[in-house]
Amino acid sequence: MKTLRIAALASNNGSSFRAIAEAIVAGKLDATISLLVSNRWSAPVFDYAAACRIPALCIPTKGAESEADEKLHAALVKAGVELVILSGYLRRLGPNTLAAFEGRILNVHPALLPKYGGAGMYGRKVHQAVLDARELVTGATIHLVDAEYDHGRIIASTEVGIESSDDVAAVECRVMQAECDLFVQTVQRIAAGELSLPL
Numbered sequence: 778m779k780t781l782r783i784a785a786l787a788s789n790n791g792s793s794f795r796a797i798a799e800a801i802v803a804g805k806l807d808a809t810i811s812l813l814v815s816n817r818w819s820a821p822v823f824d825y826a827a828a829c830r831i832p833a834l835c836i837p838t839k840g841a842e843s844e845a846d847e848k849l850h851a852a853l854v855k856a857g858v859e860l861v862i863l864s865g866y867l868r869r870l871g872p873n874t875l876a877a878f879e880g881r882i883l884n885v886h887p888a889l890l891p892k893y894g895g896a897g898m899y900g901r902k903v904h905q906a907v908l909d910a911r912e913l914v915t916g917a918t919i920h921l922v923d924a925e926y927d928h929g930r931i932i933a934s935t936e937v938g939i940e941s942s943d944d945v946a947a948v949e950c951r952v953m954q955a956e957c958d959l960f961v962q963t964v965q966r967i968a969a970g971e972l973s974l975p976l
Contacts (some may be wrong), residue, residue: 781808781968784858786849786866787815791822793885794864796957797964798829806961807968811856814849816868832856838868846871853878859974860967862960863922867899870922880975882922885960887952889934890918894927904948913939915948917956919963921976932976935959 785794794813800806813826813833826833834852838845850873853861861874863884870882886894888903893915898906907915916936921929937955939948966972 781964782811782857782859783808783964784812784814784853784856784861785810785864786861787813787820787822787864788817788867789820789822789865791815791820791825791864792953793957793960794822794862795825796961797862797864798825798831800961800965802829806965808964811858812852814852816845816866822864842869842871846873850874850877860964861922862964864960865899869924869926872924875922875924880921883919883932883960883963883976884922884927884929885956886918886920886927887915887949887956888918889914889916889936890920890927890931896926898927901945901949904945904952907939908943908945908948915939915952917952917959919959930976932972933959933963 785791787794798810801808810831813822813831815822815835816838818835823833836845836848861878861882888907893903893906914936916934918931919933920931923929935955937951967974
């Protein structure tokens with residue numbers, strides 16, 4: 778098996794991207810992160826990428842969606858990427874990127890889809906909605922990315938119980954750990970050939 782070449786897209790901290798990078802360094806994952814892309818110059822994930830010597834690129838999207846799509850597609854192709862992971866990337870991907878990497882783009886969502894997904898449902902907004910609905914269980918979902926937010930085929934999911942005493946911060950903390958673990962496990966399965974690309 779050859780080493781799996783990954784690109785990561787993140788808008789803020791990129792927690793699951795960091796977990797995957799740490800698994801690679803620890804020898805638990807036969808992969809390399811060839812490129813990190815963010816749409817925000819101020820994203821903290823750039824500092825992490827620099828510390829890990831991971832090539833990084835900022836491609837702003839606001840008001841320039843078509844141009845950003847072309848730049849992202851070109852950057853991913855140039856980097857020889859086989860799998861694209863979204864780690865808190867809050868922008869919709871464009872048609873060029875989606876077509877070129879169909880079945881090779883994965884996102885992690887902090888809930889059990891199809892519940893609590895869609896435009897505007899990210900981060901603490903999701904956890905607050907889960908608590909407001911008095912759910913007893915939430916979780917994390919890995920799904921294929923398509924042209925709609927949180928819509929593509931589900932690849933893996935894991936449940937996280939909710940305690941009566943939980944607030945948003947408590948739920949967020951446990952779900953974040955579940956997201957990271959699930960994403961690492963899913964990429965491990967791809968790298969080992971248990972899940973074949975395109976998915």
